[in-house]
Amino acid sequence: MEDKQNLTEDLEKVKKFSKAISDIKQEIRKDVVGQEEIVDSVITAIIAGGNVLLEGVPGVGKTRLVRSFSKALSLPFSRIQFTPDLMPSDVTGTNVIEKDAEGKMNTIFRRGPIFANLILADEINRATPKTQSAMLEVMQEHNVTVGDTTYKMQEPFFVLATENPIEQDGTYPLPEAQMDRFMFKLIMKFPSVEELADIVNMTQITMAENATAVVDGPTILEMRELAKHVPVIDEVLSYTMNLVANTHPEVESSPEAAKKYVRYGASPRAAQNLITCAKVRALMNGNYNVSYEDIDVLAYPVLRHRIKINYNAVNDHLGVDDVISLLLKQTKKNSK
Amino acid sequence: MNDDFKKFRSKIIAHAVIESVIAGLSAGLIVVAALLLPLTLTGITVNAGIYVGAGLGMFVIVGGLTFVLIRPTEKRIARRVDTELAMHEKVQTLVAFSSSNEPMAVIQRDDANSRLAAAGTKKIKFKRAWQCSVASVVAVGLFAGAVTVAALGGKPEDTQAADNYTYTRLRNLVGTVQNSSLDEAPKAIVLEQLNLVIESVYDVEKQEGIPLTYDERVTIVSQAVVNIDAAIDTVVTGEPIGNSMYELCVDLTLYELGIHIRALSGGTAYSTMAAWNIVLDDDNFNSYDAATVAKAISEYAAQMVVALSASSVSADDALYTILAGLASELGDAANTPAAADDASDAKAAILSAARDAVGKYAPPLRLELQAQSADRQLDWTIYNELQEIFGIADEDMPDIGEVYEDTVPGQEGDDGKEDEDDPSGGGAGRGDALYGSDSLIYDYTTGEQVQYGEVFDRYNSIIVSLINDGRIDEKYIEMINAYLNALAQAREEEEQ
Known part of the structure; x- marks a missing residue:
């Protein structure tokens, strides 16, 4: 009886999940032209509980994307523009001394822009390592410690950090250990001519986002919880583990591509992220199990910022995505 | 599930x-x-x-x-x-x-x-x-x-073409036949057969062999060998005559002579005749009167006539003529005018005439048998040479008859040498009773020495059959009948 009840409830949740995804996409499309892969990946990351590093030239709609998401998800949004002079307290907030009405001096914690659900950390690589660390700590721990007090972030908490690939002068590239904290790295490409026309037409009258709230924070958390229960067969798990292990050239069984083109490979966090995101993706596509295809598609955003390619790859005109493709191919071949 | x-x-x-x-x-x-x-x-x-x-x-x-x-x-x-x-x-x-x-x-x-x-x-x-x-x-x-x-029989056919060496050997064989003493008629047939073989296996114009399978070579050689043998058989009459004497003659001497003739053994046949001639010495017949001697010689001649007639050989044949001549002169010797008298002169005259007859016909018999032996040897030479040239297995070669040995059963093998001290003849003159009585004779069907009376009926029926078929010359019929009547009379007296 209890099982039947649980089943009925979960069936309802599954239906709700599908509807929520559909609604979110519909709302985002009101404000963002094209970039469907980016939108799907951001939704996946939000539901999976991860953060995204977005690489894209200025003006492609990164801020608009996050603002639109905040409206659709009914979640408070905050944009932090990182500059070289930005201090950690500028991000997290700080204690200030204020005189109250009675003239007494009190210490009050003024929350920083980090205290929101959806954060756009723009050009994070322009901030100093210290400020980056403060930001990344919040991303990892979902709390801020100021003095003796720890302030917890409200869930769902999602950070979309950006890097400008053009202006590299005077920047502080994120170290690899920090990069590992991002679930995905997405590349936002310049829109096509048709998409560009649509963007211009859409924003001629107003630049305001048109998305409306369709889900809320608790719903996102429910969706996150539901996705955790999507079954994964051992063969897919094994395939995923082999893929991550194969990114390491020092591993004896790693394929030729890893030994030739990779300097160092992905961390175990990559395997965790792959499976977590694959479950979400499966549900988003109306499936109730994780498939090889889910892993193959998610391999690129999960691994591209975690694998460091060597000079051989550069010499052979291979980018990191090309190397990931080779690793996928050879992992598939070995698994048969 | x-x-x-x-x-x-x-x-x-x-x-x-x-x-x-x-x-x-x-x-x-x-x-x-x-x-x-x-x-x-x-x-x-x-x-x-x-x-x-x-x-x-x-x-x-x-x-x-x-x-x-x-x-x-x-x-x-x-x-x-x-x-x-x-x-x-x-x-x-x-x-x-x-x-x-x-x-x-x-x-x-x-x-x-x-x-x-x-x-x-x-x-x-x-x-x-x-x-x-x-x-x-x-x-x-x-x-x-x-x-x-x-x-389809699986085994691929193995063809073989005659080479120049084979051709040379065949031509040499033809030369051997041409230079042989074979009579013209059979020689022509033999040469014709050999030339047929050559044409079948060798293209003289192109000077190359014709590829033939093993079975084809066997067929060609077998046909030639059989025809050649048949041709030579027409002149090698010693075998049928000797067989006839072997089967029908009761006289041991004639029986043995038949063996030698069958084997084409000129030397041994001559020895037999020579020994018999010695046996016909006057001293050996001291205990017999002239009539008995004449009767014995007459019976001997009669057996020869019977055997010759039963052989199916033409009366024109050389060997037939020799033996028929011997039988005739022995018959004449038995009928020497003084034979009716029981005088020693008559007996001596009979024996002398008999010896003369034997002495007269022994050499030509020898020569004829030697010639026939050479012809038979030529037959075997052709047979063996063709078999060897074409590589034919023994079991695939046709059977052209057996090689007779001139060994008398129960006696030492005769090596063909003339041996005047070994009279292979027997019977009269040996001190034994003359044939025509109940003496023991060799039964060729059982290989045993039996009483003559036991085989008389069989031999009698054979001879009567030959007479009725007209295969015995009229001049011999009276003599043969007298011989058979004498045997029958002797038998009746024995039974009484």
């Missing part, structure tokens, strides 16, 4: 069984072909059960092993269905979590089953269709080929 999955499982298992059967059958057919073809080509025959056993055994082993290797477990089935129906691991998940009661697992299961039901099993094709097809075609092809070869 859901019925929909079970349908897929049944179909895939059925496919595996069929593929295993095809693999087993193909292996079985290939094994049979692999055995049948080489054995057939090498001419080795084996029991059909061996082929059946080998084929069946390989069918079972390969079919069984194949099924063990490809047997579809539920996991394999699920993987295959996912792949062929592009189900993205739904069925594998269904199988892996089939016993889970987790709500999400149940939802997944229901979803997978509904998709399976919608898809149906039709899309599940034979996984190894082309491999099975290739294996089947190869196996059937090899098997059919092997069976066809076996049915």
Whole structure:
């Protein structure tokens, strides 16, 4: 009886999940032209509980994307523009001394822009390592410690950090250990001519986002919880583990591509992220199990910022995505 | 497990069984072909059960092993269905979590089953269709080929063409015949046959051999050899005459003489005649009167006449003429005018006339038999040479008769040398009773010394038959009848 009840409830949740995804996409499309892969990946990351590093030239709609998401998800949004002079307290907030009405001096914690659900950390690589660390700590721990007090972030908490690939002068590239904290790295490409026309037409009258709230924070958390229960067969798990292990050239069984083109490979966090995101993706596509295809598609955003390619790859005109493709191919071949 | 999955499982298992059967059958057919073809080509025959056993055994082993290797477990089935129906691991998940009661697992299961039901099993094709097809075609092809070869007799024909050396040998053989003492008539036939052989195996214009299979060479040689032998038989009359004397003459001397004539042994035949001549010495017949002696000699002559007539040889034949002449003169000797008187002069005259006859005909007998022996030797020379030239096995050569030995059963083998001290003749003059009584004689049918009375009826019927057929010259009939009457009378007296 209890099982039947649980089943009925979960069936309802599954239906709700599908509807929520559909609604979110519909709302985002009101404000963002094209970039469907980016939108799907951001939704996946939000539901999976991860953060995204977005690489894209200025003006492609990164801020608009996050603002639109905040409206659709009914979640408070905050944009932090990182500059070289930005201090950690500028991000997290700080204690200030204020005189109250009675003239007494009190210490009050003024929350920083980090205290929101959806954060756009723009050009994070322009901030100093210290400020980056403060930001990344919040991303990892979902709390801020100021003095003796720890302030917890409200869930769902999602950070979309950006890097400008053009202006590299005077920047502080994120170290690899920090990069590992991002679930995905997405590349936002310049829109096509048709998409560009649509963007211009859409924003001629107003630049305001048109998305409306369709889900809320608790719903996102429910969706996150539901996705955790999507079954994964051992063969897919094994395939995923082999893929991550194969990114390491020092591993004896790693394929030729890893030994030739990779300097160092992905961390175990990559395997965790792959499976977590694959479950979400499966549900988003109306499936109730994780498939090889889910892993193959998610391999690129999960691994591209975690694998460091060597000079051989550069010499052979291979980018990191090309190397990931080779690793996928050879992992598939070995698994048969 | 859901019925929909079970349908897929049944179909895939059925496919595996069929593929295993095809693999087993193909292996079985290939094994049979692999055995049948080489054995057939090498001419080795084996029991059909061996082929059946080998084929069946390989069918079972390969079919069984194949099924063990490809047997579809539920996991394999699920993987295959996912792949062929592009189900993205739904069925594998269904199988892996089939016993889970987790709500999400149940939802997944229901979803997978509904998709399976919608898809149906039709899309599940034979996984190894082309491999099975290739294996089947190869196996059937090899098997059919092997069976066809076996049915056609298998062993490829081995052709051989005569070379120049062979041609030379054949021409030499022709020369041997031309230079031989063979009579013209049979010589012409022999030469004709040899030339036929040469034309059949060698193209003189092109100066090259004609490729012939073994069977073809056997046919050519056999025909030639048989015809050559038949031609030479027309002049080698010693065999039929000697056989006739061997079978019909009761006189031991004549019997032995028949053996030597049959063997074409001129030397031994001469010795026999010479010995008999010695036996015809006057002193040996002291206890006999002239009439008895005349009777004995007359009977001897009569037996010779009977034997000659029964031989079917033409009276014009040289050997026939010699022996007929001897018989005639012996008959005349027996009828020497003084024979009726019981005077020693009469007896001496009879014996002298007999000796003269024997002495007269012994040398020509010898010469004739030597000539015939040379002819027979030529026959065998041609036979052996042709067999050797064309490499024909003994069992494939025709049988042209046996080689007679001139060995008298029970006596030492005669080496053909003249031996005047070894009178192989017997009978009269040896101190034994003269033939025509109940003396023991050699029965050629049993090889034993028997009473003459035991074989008299048989010999009598043979002689009467020859007389009735007109094969005995009239001038001898009276003498023969007298001889037979004397034998019958002696027998009656014996019985009384």
